[in-house]
Amino acid sequence: MSPIKNVMHVGAAGNLGPAVLNALKANPGFNVTVLSRKDSKNPPSGVKVVTADYSSHEDLVSAFKGQDAVVSTVGAPGLGEQTKLVDAAIEAGVKYFIPSEFGGNTSNDKTGKLAVFGKKVATCKYLKEKASEGKINYIAxxxxxxxxxxxxxxxxxxxxxxxKATLYDGGSVPFSTTTLASIGQSVVAVLSNPDKFKNQVIYVHSTVTTQRNLLDCFEKHTGVKWTIEEKSTADVEKETNAKLAQGDFSTIWKLIYRSLWGEGYGGKFEDVKNEELGIKELSKEDIEELVKGLCN
Known part of the structure; x- marks a missing residue:
C-alpha cells in the first residue's frame, strides 16, 4: 500500500493540469484536493478546492497541512514560485513533491542551459538540496x-x-513525446509506489517519432501534399537569445525546439520507465488513429 493518501494538486488548469487531475481523481486510493488562488474565477468542479494567497507562506503552509504529496503542474507564469511551494510543503510536513517538469530533458547539460528551462532547473536543484538534507522527497x-x-x-x-509543416534540422530527428493521459497515469503510478522512484528524475514516453513520420501521416489522411518550410534549431536559438538580450521574451518558448531536435540535447529518451509505470507505448496504428482524428 502506498504511503501517499492525501494529494494536493497545484495548477489544475492549463494544458496539462486537467489530465493529471482526472487521473488522480480516478484513483480510489487518493484523497485529492486542488489548491487554487484566492482570486481564481474558474476553480475545477467535482473535487475539493482550497484557496490560498500564493504570496503568503502562512497561507500555503495551512493549505498543505495534512497532505502527503504535492503535485505541481503550474504553467510558465508560476514556475518561478515553486520554491515557495516547496518551502511551505516542508514546513507543513509533506512527504513528496512532484515539480512541474513534464517536458524536455532538463538533466541534459545543453538543454538545462536553455533560458526557457531556467526556472524548472532552479526548482529541481532546490528540491535536490532539500532532499539531501532529509527535509522532503521529490519525483520529477x-x-x-x-x-x-x-x-x-x-x-x-x-x-x-x-x-503547412515547419521542419527543424531536417525533420528526421527522433524525439520522445507523450500523450496527456499517459502523463496523468505516470503521476498516479509514481505516487502509488513513491519509495521506488524517490528522489529521481523519471523518463517516460508514448512513442519515439520524427516530424517527417508525423507529416507522412497527416498527408495520408488529408489527401494533399503540405507546404514545407525548413529551419535550423541553431538559428532559432541564436535569434531567440538575441531577443532575450534586448528584454524581449516573446519567443523564448521556441527554445523548446532546440531541446527536441538539436544534436546532443537529449530529445530522445534512452532510459524510460514505461514498464515500471504501466505506460503503453503507442503503435504505428495508434498514431495513425490519433492523426486521423485531427484531420476530420
Whole structure:
C-alpha cells in the first residue's frame, strides 16, 4: 500500500493540469484536493478546492497541512514560485513533491542551459538540496512535448488547418513525446509506489517519432501534399537569445525546439520507465488513429 493518501494538486488548469487531475481523481486510493488562488474565477468542479494567497507562506503552509504529496503542474507564469511551494510543503510536513517538469530533458547539460528551462532547473536543484538534507522527497517526470495537444495546436511544427509543416534540422530527428493521459497515469503510478522512484528524475514516453513520420501521416489522411518550410534549431536559438538580450521574451518558448531536435540535447529518451509505470507505448496504428482524428 502506498504511503501517499492525501494529494494536493497545484495548477489544475492549463494544458496539462486537467489530465493529471482526472487521473488522480480516478484513483480510489487518493484523497485529492486542488489548491487554487484566492482570486481564481474558474476553480475545477467535482473535487475539493482550497484557496490560498500564493504570496503568503502562512497561507500555503495551512493549505498543505495534512497532505502527503504535492503535485505541481503550474504553467510558465508560476514556475518561478515553486520554491515557495516547496518551502511551505516542508514546513507543513509533506512527504513528496512532484515539480512541474513534464517536458524536455532538463538533466541534459545543453538543454538545462536553455533560458526557457531556467526556472524548472532552479526548482529541481532546490528540491535536490532539500532532499539531501532529509527535509522532503521529490519525483520529477520528464515526458517530452505533449503529443496529442502538440499535434492539435500545431506546436510540433505541423499545422493541420493550413496544411503547412515547419521542419527543424531536417525533420528526421527522433524525439520522445507523450500523450496527456499517459502523463496523468505516470503521476498516479509514481505516487502509488513513491519509495521506488524517490528522489529521481523519471523518463517516460508514448512513442519515439520524427516530424517527417508525423507529416507522412497527416498527408495520408488529408489527401494533399503540405507546404514545407525548413529551419535550423541553431538559428532559432541564436535569434531567440538575441531577443532575450534586448528584454524581449516573446519567443523564448521556441527554445523548446532546440531541446527536441538539436544534436546532443537529449530529445530522445534512452532510459524510460514505461514498464515500471504501466505506460503503453503507442503503435504505428495508434498514431495513425490519433492523426486521423485531427484531420476530420
Amino acid at each position: 517526470i520528464n515526458n517530452g512535448p505533449f503529443l496529442d495537444w502538440g499535434l492539435k495546436v500545431g506546436f510540433l511544427g505541423l499545422n493541420a488547418a493550413e496544411k
